[in-house]
Amino acid sequence: xxxxxxxxxxxxxxxxxxxxxxxxxxxxxxxxxxxxxxxxxxxxxxxxxxxxxxxxxxxxxxxxxxxxxxxxxxxxxxxxxxxxxxxxxxxxxxxxxxxxxxxxxxxxxxxxxxxxxxxxxxxxxxxxxxxxxxxxxxxxxxxxxxxxxxxxxxxxxxxxxxxxxxxxxxxxxxxxxxxxxxxxxxxxxxxxxxxxxxxxxxxxxxxxxxxxxxxxxxxxxxxxxxxxxxxxxxxxxxxxxxxxxxxxxxxxxxxxxxxxxxxxxxxxxxxxxxxxxxxxxxxxxxxxxxxxxxxxxxxxxxxxxxxxxxxxxxxxxxxxxxxxxxxxxxxxxxxxxxxxxxxxxxxxxxxxxxxxxxxxxxxxxxx
Amino acid sequence: xxxxxxxxxxxxxxxxxxxxxxxxxxxxxxxxxxxxxxxxxxxxxxxxxxxxxxxxxxxxxxxxxxxxxxxxxxxxxxxxxxxxxxxxxxxxxxxxxxxxxxxxxxxxxxxxxxxxxxxxxxxxxxxxxxxxxxxxxxxxxxxxxxxxxxxxxxxxxxx
Numbered sequence: 001x002x003x004x005x006x007x008x009x010x011x012x013x014x015x016x017x018x019x020x021x022x023x024x025x026x027x028x029x030x031x032x033x034x035x036x037x038x039x040x041x042x043x044x045x046x047x048x049x050x051x052x053x054x055x056x057x058x059x060x061x062x063x064x065x066x067x068x069x070x071x072x073x074x075x076x077x078x079x080x081x082x083x084x085x086x087x088x089x090x091x092x093x094x095x096x097x098x099x100x101x102x103x104x105x106x107x108x109x110x111x112x113x114x115x116x117x118x119x120x121x122x123x124x125x126x127x128x129x130x131x132x133x134x135x136x137x138x139x140x141x142x143x144x145x146x147x148x149x150x151x152x153x154x155x156x157x158x159x160x161x162x163x164x165x166x167x168x169x170x171x172x173x174x175x176x177x178x179x180x181x182x183x184x185x186x187x188x189x190x191x192x193x194x195x196x197x198x199x200x201x202x203x204x205x206x207x208x209x210x211x212x213x214x215x216x217x218x219x220x221x222x223x224x225x226x227x228x229x230x231x232x233x234x235x236x237x238x239x240x241x242x243x244x245x246x247x248x249x250x251x252x253x254x255x256x257x258x259x260x261x262x263x264x265x266x267x268x269x270x271x272x273x274x275x276x277x278x279x280x281x282x283x284x285x286x287x288x289x290x291x292x293x294x295x296x297x298x299x300x301x302x303x304x305x306x307x308x309x310x311x312x313x314x315x316x317x318x319x320x321x322x323x324x325x326x327x328x329x330x331x332x333x334x335x336x337x338x339x340x341x342x343x344x345x346x347x348x349x350x351x352x353x354x355x356x357x358x359x360x361x362x363x364x365x366x367x
Numbered sequence: 368x369x370x371x372x373x374x375x376x377x378x379x380x381x382x383x384x385x386x387x388x389x390x391x392x393x394x395x396x397x398x399x400x401x402x403x404x405x406x407x408x409x410x411x412x413x414x415x416x417x418x419x420x421x422x423x424x425x426x427x428x429x430x431x432x433x434x435x436x437x438x439x440x441x442x443x444x445x446x447x448x449x450x451x452x453x454x455x456x457x458x459x460x461x462x463x464x465x466x467x468x469x470x471x472x473x474x475x476x477x478x479x480x481x482x483x484x485x486x487x488x489x490x491x492x493x494x495x496x497x498x499x500x501x502x503x504x505x506x507x508x509x510x511x512x513x514x515x516x517x518x519x520x521x522x523x524x525x526x
Contacts, residue, residue, distance in 0.1 A: 017454060020421050024447040027425070031440030036490050041439060048433045055434050059389035131391040135437035137492045176436075183493070204493040265394060 050171045056132050056142060057174075063131035067268065124158075124271040125150070130174060131268070139182035139202065141165070143270065146173040154232060156273045162238030162261030163187065163226055164270055179264055180207055180239065188230050189239050192223040200224065200239055200258060207240050209256035210248070220245055224258055234273065238262075376521050377418055380407045381427055385434050398498035401506040402476060404431055404442070405449050409472060409510075410517045412453040413461055424450040441486055445479050452478070465511050473507030 035041045074082075127149075130142040145151050147170045155167040157177050165185065169176040178185055185202035189209070196216055198209050212218050222242045228235025240258030248255045384403035392400060408427065411419040428443030435442065452475060453460065460471055480500055487494055 014455075017421075017451065021447060021451040024421055024425050025444060028428075028440040028444035028447060031429075031443065032438050032486065032490065035439035045433070045439060049436075052434045055385060056389065059386050060391070063391045132389045134389075135435045136397070136495065137487060138436060140436060 046169050046171070049169065049176075053171055053174050056130055059132045060130040060142075060144070123274045125274055126269055127151070127157075127175075127272050128269050129267070139165075139179040139185075139204070139264075140168075141177040141179060141270070143167075143175045143177060143272075144173075145272075146171050146175050148172055150274070151175045151272060156233050156237070158237060158271045158273060159262045159267055159269075161263055162240070163233065164262040164264065166232065167272070177270070180260060180262070181205060181264060187233060187239060188227045189224045190227040190235075191218060192225045192238075197227055197229065198224075207258040207260055209242070209258060210253070212245075212254040212256055214247075214252070214254055216254075218242065218245065218254065218256065223261075372523060373521055376517070377411060377415075380411075380517060380520075383407075385431060388431070388435060398496045399502050399505055401502055401509055402445075402479060404428075405446065405476060405479060406472070406506055406510060406513055407517070408446060408449065409453055409475070410514060412450060413457060414518070414521070416454070416457060419450075421447060421450050421454075438486075438490060438492075441483075444486065445482050448482055449475060449479060465514070468514075469507045469510040472510045473503050476503035476506045479503070 031041075035045065125145070128144040130144045132142060134140055134142065141157075141164075143151070143157075151167060151170050153167060153170055157164045157166060163180060165177045165179040165182070167175050168178040180187065180200070180202055181204060182202040183204060187200045188197065189200045190197050194217055196218060198212060198218075200207050200209050202208075209218075209224065220242050224239045224242060226233040226235055226237045226239055238261035240260045242256045243259045244257040245254050246257075247253070381404070384407040387403040388400070404427065408419065408424060412424075424446040425443045428441075428446035429439070431437075431442040431446075432439045456471075460468060463471060477500075480503060483499075484494060486492075
């Protein structure tokens with residue numbers, strides 16, 4: 001930087017200032033283009049973001065503190081009410097799981113008959129969200145777990161409702177999740193009703209199904225689930241509900257708007273899918289009695305399992321993630337209480353968990 | 368202003384502005400978040416121009432880009448533009464009464480919002496919520512208290 005020439009800014013000083021501005025602008029634009037295109041800057045960027053970790057942690061502190069205080073301040077009355085609600089929900093899910101177990105067994109039998117390879121079991125890890133406000137133009141989340149807790153690149157991320165996104169960056173103790181709604185995100189999906197294969201793209205604040213042939217049997221209200229093609233996302237996770245169909249610019253194809261099944265902007269925790277080492281043992285290894293498989297704090301076991309139709313060994317919250325919730329075991333649950341309705345995978349998450357409707361009359365539970 | 372009092376205040380205030388930018392807010396208030404970094408930088412540009420220039424503003428912008436996760440260079444560009452304008456009009460701005468200064472800062476932030484909209488348009492990113500256009504007003508309202516606070520901290524007790 002040239003030295004400041006003094007109070008009497010002359011003409012040449014003005015010009016020098018303008019020149020410096022132009023240099024700065026050119027540099028900034030070059031950086032923006034390079035970063036926007038991805039490429040070599042991405043690796044440098046992820047290195048630099050490691051440095052930003054402490055800052056994020058610090059910025060996430062007030063929210064975490066607020067949660068703790070709120071949890072601690074919960075009155076006995078409220079806790080009792082919550083407890084009752086949860087017990088109720090547990091009962092319902094227990095019943096549902098029992099039903100699903102029968103379906104899973106039958107599924108396994110049929111698979112055995114068909115001679116197909118059994119899919120590997122699924123295993124999840126509870127991961128708290130680091131609540132900080134990143135630039136809203138990119139749809140991302142920062143998780144409070146990282147490489148040290150076993151998070152890997154490309155891991156699918158789900159919540160009670162369905163698929164949320166995938167891990168795109170892993171740092172020692174944090175990880176970044178690209179949400180389904182990010183413009184850079186695409187998921188291979190199928191229509192749950194008839195198995196039509198499509199691709200769902202993020203469009204900022206919603207998800208879009210592109211290039212639907214006009215002749216295909218796709219209707220508003222259809223449930224869309226992951227198809228498992230490409231191998232990144234396991235099949236059968238709800239992605240969203242089709243809320244609108246319209247013609248695209250070419251007027252040859254239809255475009256569908258999806259309402260995400262996952263709660264993209266709510267909740268304090270998400271679930272990371274860890275593919276179990278995929279033991280070749282078939283589906284005979286069923287989980288224990290459904291009630292014991294559901295620990296109070298983590299609705300984890302209940303969510304991932306039935307949606308896939310594959311058997312799940314056990315969903316154990318890892319040590320690192322579990323420590324983030326210091327106090328009462330029941331307290332994190334209310335927000336996760338929505339976990340229960342997702343059990344019949346085809347059902348939208350709207351079904352209130354509190355309603356004492358027993359085992360919902362779901363004729364075709366899971367596929 | 369012969370000697371720099373409390374030299375730590377500049378980095379600390381910038382750090383605090385970064386933190387305030389990252390702090391989670393309720394979703395409804397999110398778009399109204401004032402651009403703290405610009406406000407803090409504006410204070411230093413007006414009051415202690417020897418310590419902050421275009422180069423520093425650029426670097427601070429890059430750090431903010433990494434911290435906020437925006438496209439690398441976006442905030443650097445915004446802060447550079449702000450710095451340039453403030454440097455150019457510093458003699459006038461310094462002797463404005465507070466209310467008028469706040470108004471000018473509001474205008475500056477509005478201009479910044481235009482820069483943001485333009486960059487998002489060029490990069491093909493999603494445009495921000497319309498409420499973002501109200502954030503400059505909040506920034507202008509916050510300017511006088513922020514100015515008094517930073518000035519008080521920098522000068523310490525008057526001796």
